[in-house]
Amino acid sequence: MSGDNRFLGLLYLSPFVIGLLVFTALPFIASLYLSFTNYNLMNEPVFTGLQNYIRLFTGDRTFRKSLWVTLVYVFTTVPLKLAFALFMAVILNYKLKFINVFRTAYYVPSILGGSIAIAVLWRYIFADVGLVNMGLTTLGFEPVNWFGDPTNALFTITLLRLWQFGSAMVIFLAALQSIDKTLYEAASIDGAGKWTSFVYITLPLITPVIFFNLIMQMVQAFQEFNGPYIITQGGPLKSTYLLPIYIYDEAFKRFDMGYASAIAWVLFLIIMALTLIAFWSSRHWVYYAGDKRS
Amino acid sequence: MTDHILSQNSPAAHDIDIARSRETRRHRLNAVLRYALLTAVGLLMLYPLIWLIGASFKTNSEIFSNPGFWPENPTLDGYIKGWKTSTPYSFGTFFLNTLWIVIPKVIGTAISCTAVAYGFARFDFPGKKILFAALIATLLLPNVVTRIPQYLIFRDLGWLDSYLPLWVPSALAGDAFFVFMLVQFLRAIPRDMEEAARVDGATTWQTLIFIVVPLLMPALISVCLFQFMWTMNDFLGPLIYISSVDKYPISLALKLSIDTTEAFEWNRVLAMSVLSLAPALAVFFLAQKYFIDGISSGGIKG
Numbered sequence: 001m002s003g004d005n006r007f008l009g010l011l012y013l014s015p016f017v018i019g020l021l022v023f024t025a026l027p028f029i030a031s032l033y034l035s036f037t038n039y040n041l042m043n044e045p046v047f048t049g050l051q052n053y054i055r056l057f058t059g060d061r062t063f064r065k066s067l068w069v070t071l072v073y074v075f076t077t078v079p080l081k082l083a084f085a086l087f088m089a090v091i092l093n094y095k096l097k098f099i100n101v102f103r104t105a106y107y108v109p110s111i112l113g114g115s116i117a118i119a120v121l122w123r124y125i126f127a128d129v130g131l132v133n134m135g136l137t138t139l140g141f142e143p144v145n146w147f148g149d150p151t152n153a154l155f156t157i158t159l160l161r162l163w164q165f166g167s168a169m170v171i172f173l174a175a176l177q178s179i180d181k182t183l184y185e186a187a188s189i190d191g192a193g194k195w196t197s198f199v200y201i202t203l204p205l206i207t208p209v210i211f212f213n214l215i216m217q218m219v220q221a222f223q224e225f226n227g228p229y230i231i232t233q234g235g236p237l238k239s240t241y242l243l244p245i246y247i248y249d250e251a252f253k254r255f256d257m258g259y260a261s262a263i264a265w266v267l268f269l270i271i272m273a274l275t276l277i278a279f280w281s282s283r284h285w286v287y288y289a290g291d292k293r294s
Numbered sequence: 295m296t297d298h299i300l301s302q303n304s305p306a307a308h309d310i311d312i313a314r315s316r317e318t319r320r321h322r323l324n325a326v327l328r329y330a331l332l333t334a335v336g337l338l339m340l341y342p343l344i345w346l347i348g349a350s351f352k353t354n355s356e357i358f359s360n361p362g363f364w365p366e367n368p369t370l371d372g373y374i375k376g377w378k379t380s381t382p383y384s385f386g387t388f389f390l391n392t393l394w395i396v397i398p399k400v401i402g403t404a405i406s407c408t409a410v411a412y413g414f415a416r417f418d419f420p421g422k423k424i425l426f427a428a429l430i431a432t433l434l435l436p437n438v439v440t441r442i443p444q445y446l447i448f449r450d451l452g453w454l455d456s457y458l459p460l461w462v463p464s465a466l467a468g469d470a471f472f473v474f475m476l477v478q479f480l481r482a483i484p485r486d487m488e489e490a491a492r493v494d495g496a497t498t499w500q501t502l503i504f505i506v507v508p509l510l511m512p513a514l515i516s517v518c519l520f521q522f523m524w525t526m527n528d529f530l531g532p533l534i535y536i537s538s539v540d541k542y543p544i545s546l547a548l549k550l551s552i553d554t555t556e557a558f559e560w561n562r563v564l565a566m567s568v569l570s571l572a573p574a575l576a577v578f579f580l581a582q583k584y585f586i587d588g589i590s591s592g593g594i595k596g
Contacts, residue, residue: 006418006419006420007419007420008417008419008498009413009414009416009417009418009419009422010413010419010420010421011413012409012410012412012413012417012498012502013409013410013413013414013419013425015406015409015410015465015466015467016406016410016413016425016429016466016467016473017425018466019406019463019466019467019468020425020428020432022447022466023440023444023447023462023463023466023468024432024435024440024468026443026447027440027441027442027443027444027447028435028439028440028443030443030446031439031440031442031443034442034443088332088335091328091331091332092332094324094325094328096325096328096329096332102332102336103586104582104586105336105339105340106335106336106339107582107585107586108339108340108343108575108578109339109343111523111574111575111578111585112343112527112571112574112575114524114527115526115527115529115545115570115571115574116527116529116544116545116548116549116570117548117566117567117568117570117571118567118571120548120552120563120564120567121342121343121346121564121567123552124346124349124357124560124564125342125345127358129358129359130358131342131345131361134358134359134361135361138361163339163342170586215434219434219436222436222438223436223437223438225529225530226529226530229529230529230549230552244438247438247441248530248534251441251442251445252445252534257442257446260442261442261443264438264439264441264442265439267436267438267439268436268438268439271436275434
């Protein structure tokens with residue numbers, strides 16, 4: 001293809017380049033600028049320097065609460081989800097009949113889980129007299145006040161996301177199945193038990209996938225919106241008022257676009273910082289074989 | 295060493311037999327435990343969905359008193375009243391609106407992502423490295439940071455309360471995940487056939503349509519299916535951009551129905567939830583291979 005115009009490739013890329021400039025790059029810069037302004041859609045944006053950020057970190061108790069709730073949510077949901085997904089993938093990675101049936105069954109919630117219908121379902125099954133409490137009462141336990149108690153309310157959102165472990169599990173399973181079986185045979189000849197093989201063979205070989213899942217799930221968890229918005233509306237006592245809901249309320253209910261942009265930038269910088277820490281630390285714990293497929 | 299091997303015949307062979315049968319017994323027990331755990335988790339996972347289907351046929355008083363699947367007094371009440379909704383429009387309108395959002399968006403995604411992936415995978419041009427880095431950066435960029443200015447841009451274009459803000463970014467290959475997935479797939483396809491076609495005088499455009507697209511089909515189907523699912527489930531996009539009830543997709547209509555009827559008419563809300571999940575479930579079961587392949591090869595979020 002040497003006779004081609006050397007800009008021909010760019011022609012194919014043109015939709016992406018236009019989209020990148022108009023819908024990603026421009027908004028990205030604009031939102032940084034807006035975060036230093038006071039803008040309520042009625043007047044032109046007024047530059048106010050660091051005022052939004054000062055208000056965020058000194059005067060805004062809702063922000064502090066929302067930030068804390070978001071961090072608690074991410075740091076409980078992501079590790080629990082990854083651990084459970086890995087555990088189920090290890091159980092499934094065995095010469096079992098019906099493995100595809102199980103894999104499909106576990107994957108269904110991931111397909112549907114983001115929908116409003118499932119959030120609605122969650123409201124019903126965790127209601128005071130909902131399915132979960134009916135089950136608990138039948139088994140002789142006390143019913144739990146899921147949505148009335150601040151600690152429990154956040155946990156119902158976590159459970160909704162744990163329920164969707166399927167997509168992470170499918171990725172783990174694909175990685176587990178690509179591990180060379182002779183490694184385990186060699187280890188067992190050397191007297192290694194199941195647990196030892198898991199810790200010293202399986203885990204190191206799937207660290208790239210753990211890393212991938214970690215980043216993806218974390219970025220996603222920080223942007224959780226549908227679950228708490230529908231199920232708990234941020235309550236009770238703002239115990240499920242995650243930052244994306246706060247940003248939405250400031251921007252599209254109170255039309256305080258400047259302040260909302262400042263919150264969005266704080267959230268963005270937290271996600272970036274944690275992503276960079278993950279990338280930086282990955283040198284020490286992620287093991288890349290020369291070519292894991294060969 | 296040799297002594298050790300020769301001695302296998304006699305008494306030691308017996309020991310090995312015992313060890314072997316112990317091993318198979320352990321394997322069987324292991325398998326039974328695995329099946330038991332997998333089935334228990336599977337039932338626990340799927341029971342809420344099964345209960346939802348049963349509950350949508352229950353009377354309002356039974357929903358919060360019967361944890362079982364079977365309705366005691368089955369009724370279509372929830373479906374009939376729910377379909378009418380509390381608005382002047384029926385749920386059918388909201389279904390059609392959803393399709394009218396989803397179908398152009400999927401088509402736009404498929405066409406633009408294919409062209410862009412082809413450009414990245416098969417051509418060299420100035421700035422390619424920077425653009426590919428930008429693609430990866432978009433992949434990791436949280437939407438939350440660009441959402442507000444995007445809204446302002448669409449407002450200035452006069453696109454609010456239309457489907458254009460939902461269609462256009464996707465038609466410009468805005469979903470970097472799909473581009474990335476297709477690039478990875480294309481890189482693994484040998485170029486022989488394309489080069490042969492070029493030697494025979496085909497243009498790059500013809501090569502793309504007649505050779506690359508057919509080879510790319512499995513990955514392209516995965517892309518379309520994921521975009522279909524995500525758009526069906528999308529709530530925040532329509533919530534921000536669509537304000538007239540007659541343009542609502544099902545996600546907004548469901549939210550409206552909880553706000554207006556949930557206090558007393560539970561079975562309506564549940565019945566409409568079942569209907570709104572039905573297309574996604576049907577598509578998933580018809581094409582699950584593509585979902586599993588897509589997610590395990592391309593590494594798609596979920």
